[in-house]
Amino acid sequence: MTLSALDDVLRRAFHVRLVEVHASRAVVVDLGRGERDRLRAVMAVQSLAGMGCACMGDVRFEILDARRERLAVVLLHHGITLAWGDWNGHAVLKNGTALLRWLSEHGLSKAPRKAAETQSWQEVADRLLNA
Template sequence: MSDIDALDRLLAGARRVRARRMRGDTEILLDERDPVAVSALREALRIADIPGYICRCLGDVALDFFDISDAPLTTVTLHHGISLRWNGWHVDAVLADGVRSLEWLAVRGVVEPLREFRASERRRLDADRAARRWVADMPPPLAEYTELFLGTSASGYELRAAQIEAARARLAMAYPDALERLTRLLTWYASGTGKETGHPLHEDIPRLLLDLEHRLDFARAVETADARAAAGALRYLVDWSTRGRVGRLLADLSPAARAKVLAAARDSDTRHWLAQRIDRL
């Protein structure tokens, strides 16, 4: 078991700290010799836990500590304002308050780690809001799959075919009318981020369920779709996985339905791409 206080005891002898971009980098970002400042950094590096994981990156900043005789004491690397790596442990440690160390650096002119941490926090909050919106628009019969669905983005693994089939069977039982089922799926698909690529993996799940539906039912659903469902239809049509079939899908739509989907395009590039496909019919 790792000694959670081992680094703190070692840093009690630190009188100087030098910051570099990462372990092995020769560029010095700052060199702090004020013992009060060094002590404040030691406090900022208090460890909350050593849970047994290792961050895949090399670290944002390397901190070299020196003792009173200016001899090297040890080096640690900070990771994303969350964890710390030290060769005294086989795994990374979670900081009790990681942002304190980044603020310590920022006050001394090394602002990029704190700036990136704040940007990452904003991205995380945006992603959380998007996920909550996506869950809120999920058809109620699939609510019990929420953790499984969201888990695909956390793990990076897609659902197995059997899991998709099980979800589809539950939808079909709750909504035997294909038009209602398709409309709900399209509305759900519209609640994602809207990106064609690079979106969270769980946002693909409505598309996977739509793939199991008949294209003529898709056409009927677009015909009666409101603005939200039309946005979902647009997203389905421009998805990379659907583009090989987009000609057949568009051919089944009436001119009015094609115009409705085209009007749902959020940007000129998407609108231009889809308009070209319609013109080829």
């Protein structure tokens, strides 16, 4: 699968159900054209690291079409990577902080706390990319 594969799915999205994995709290965001484009921008990835993480992730994105049928499920890990079944391993976000900010703006309370962890995890991601 290519780096742009998730973006191709997001282009067809009309809704996204956000679930804080450890809190089991869900928020549904209706994606008008502007908001869909904004989500695409903050979920952009820079590389497929080929690595994985053993945790359950922090936020689950259930990407839905106009009939609210599931197009994809993507997990955010540590504010820096995304796990999606169509990729082999995790993908490193271009800007994890921007995605955390977007989540906070849409009512996910744990997202700002994860931002504090992002710096150290971003250093790990940078080392993986430059190895």
